[in-house]
Amino acid sequence: MYAWIFRHLPGPLWVRILTSALLIGGALVLLFQYLFPWINELTNVSSNTIGLILL
Amino acid sequence: MAATRTAARRAAERGSDRPHGRRRPARGAFALQVLGELLLTVGAIVVLFVVWQLWWTNVEADARQGAVVREFAQEIQAPAQPPATPAPTPPDYGPAPVPEGFANGDVIGVMYIPRFGENYTRPVLEGVGRDVLDTLGLGHYPMTTLPGAPGNFALAGHRQTHGAVLDNIDQLQPGDRIYLQTRDAYYTYVFRNSEIVLPTATDILLPVPHAANATPTESLLTLTTCHPRYGNQQRFIAYSVLDSWQPASAGPPAEIAARVAAAMGGS
Numbered sequence: 001m002y003a004w005i006f007r008h009l010p011g012p013l014w015v016r017i018l019t020s021a022l023l024i025g026g027a028l029v030l031l032f033q034y035l036f037p038w039i040n041e042l043t044n045v046s047s048n049t050i051g052l053i054l055l
Numbered sequence: 056m057a058a059t060r061t062a063a064r065r066a067a068e069r070g071s072d073r074p075h076g077r078r079r080p081a082r083g084a085f086a087l088q089v090l091g092e093l094l095l096t097v098g099a100i101v102v103l104f105v106v107w108q109l110w111w112t113n114v115e116a117d118a119r120q121g122a123v124v125r126e127f128a129q130e131i132q133a134p135a136q137p138p139a140t141p142a143p144t145p146p147d148y149g150p151a152p153v154p155e156g157f158a159n160g161d162v163i164g165v166m167y168i169p170r171f172g173e174n175y176t177r178p179v180l181e182g183v184g185r186d187v188l189d190t191l192g193l194g195h196y197p198m199t200t201l202p203g204a205p206g207n208f209a210l211a212g213h214r215q216t217h218g219a220v221l222d223n224i225d226q227l228q229p230g231d232r233i234y235l236q237t238r239d240a241y242y243t244y245v246f247r248n249s250e251i252v253l254p255t256a257t258d259i260l261l262p263v264p265h266a267a268n269a270t271p272t273e274s275l276l277t278l279t280t281c282h283p284r285y286g287n288q289q290r291f292i293a294y295s296v297l298d299s300w301q302p303a304s305a306g307p308p309a310e311i312a313a314r315v316a317a318a319m320g321g322s
Contacts, residue, residue, distance in 0.1 A: 001089040031100065036107040041185065 108216050112189070116218030119190040123178040127162050128319040131238050131303070151203035151274065151300040154237050157181035163195055163202075164237035165318065166210075167311045170246075171223045176318045179210060179235065189217045193278075199260055202235055202242050203300065205271040206262035214281035214291070221280035224249070224291050233276060233295050234311050240302050244276040244295035251282050251289050259292050273297065 009016040157163055159182035168175050178192035187194040193212045200206035212220035231246040252259060259277065263269035274297035282291035301308065307315040 001092045028103070031103055032107055032111055036104055039104065040108070 112217045113219055116190050116192075116213075116220075120178055120192045120218055120220075123162060123180075123191055124165055124176055124318055127165055127178065130162075131319070146305075148301060148305075151242065151297065152240055152302075153201050153203040154239065155201060157195070157201075159184065159197070160187060160191070164235050166193060167234040167236070167314055168227075168231075169310060169314075170227055170231045174314070174317075176314060177212075177218075177220050183211045188213060192218065193220055196260055199277075200262065200274075202237065202276070203240075203274060203297070205274055207260060207264060207271070207275045207277050209260050209277040209279065211279045215285055221278060221291075222284070224278060224280055224293050227293055232298075232308075232310060234308060235276070236303075236307065236315065238303070240300050241305075241307055242276075242300045243298045243308055245298045246293060246295045249291065249293040251291055254288075254290050256290070264292075264294065 006016060006020060009019050011019070154163065161181045163179045163181060166177050166179050179195060180187050180191050180193070181195050181197060183194040183196055188211060193210045195201070196209040196211065199209040202208045212218075214221055214224070227246045227249065229246055229248065233244040233246060235242040235244070250259075258265050258267065259279070261267060261269075262271040264275070264277065276295040276297065278293040278295075280291050281287055282289040306312065
């Protein structure tokens with residue numbers, strides 16, 4: 001799958017490497033800024049209070 | 056003739072580069088490969104989630120908490136210098152003032168705990184929701200009293216993530232001083248004891264912990280956080296008693312004078 005994506009990226013090799021790096025970076029930003037905070041709210045895994053249910 | 060031979064050699068070389076040719080894999084094999092790569096991706100995301108929790112939330116929270124302390128410093132007067140030679144007997148300022156009128160997210164003050172390190176300076180805010188605890192700092196349980204009043208001034212903070220404000224709570228030794236700077240005063244608390252309870256033990260937040268209907272005589276500071284480290288099954292509770300206070304005009308207590316100047320002087 002990833003090889004297929006890499007083959008279908010436009011441009012010479014160095015452009016494709018650069019594009020891949022940007023795509024991976026973008027995916028990391030999405031994970032860190034949106035997905036992980038959302039999962040964190042769902043799971044309550046780091047709650048630290050007494051007698052309160054954090055929603 | 057020569058050109059044809061070169062072309063033929065090129066073709067032969069190309070062939071030898073890929074001894075098996077580029078055979079189109081069977082459809083099933085391709086699907087299996089995609090599935091494998093997706094599973095590897097899920098595994099990487101799980102690892103990244105742990106990285107996010109244990110590293111990135113701390114980076115974010117440290118930056119936000121530093122900003123909150125700087126805002127607080129801009130709001131108050133520059134701290135007065137403590138007198139070079141402290142009075143032989145500390146002056147008695149009477150009963151401690153009790154700040155009031157905090158809404159969720161308002162800054163109550165800044166906490167200094169020398170045992171937690173030279174530069175331990177964390178904001179204390181009203182409320183124990185995620186909005187406060189996950190980025191801003193220590194949160195005050197709104198149903199407990201405020202500093203200075205008899206009763207239980209109870210705070211919550213994260214142990215490992217989101218700034219890890221109370222990571223070293225188990226390092227506190229009886230007699231350790233914990234300082235709270237508010238807009239009007241410095242409160243000095245002395246650590247007394249700690250205990251480990253279940254998350255359902257709400258009676259530690261009573262004015263006199265574990266004693267319903269008792270009338271409080273002391274001003275307690277109660278810190279609550281996760282226990283064990285990296286876990287969430289229990290809560291670590293640390294009790295401190297208000298020892299003394301001084302008005303902001305008297306300057307910070309000597310032990311934290313340099314730290315207060317560093318935290319407040321940057322503005």
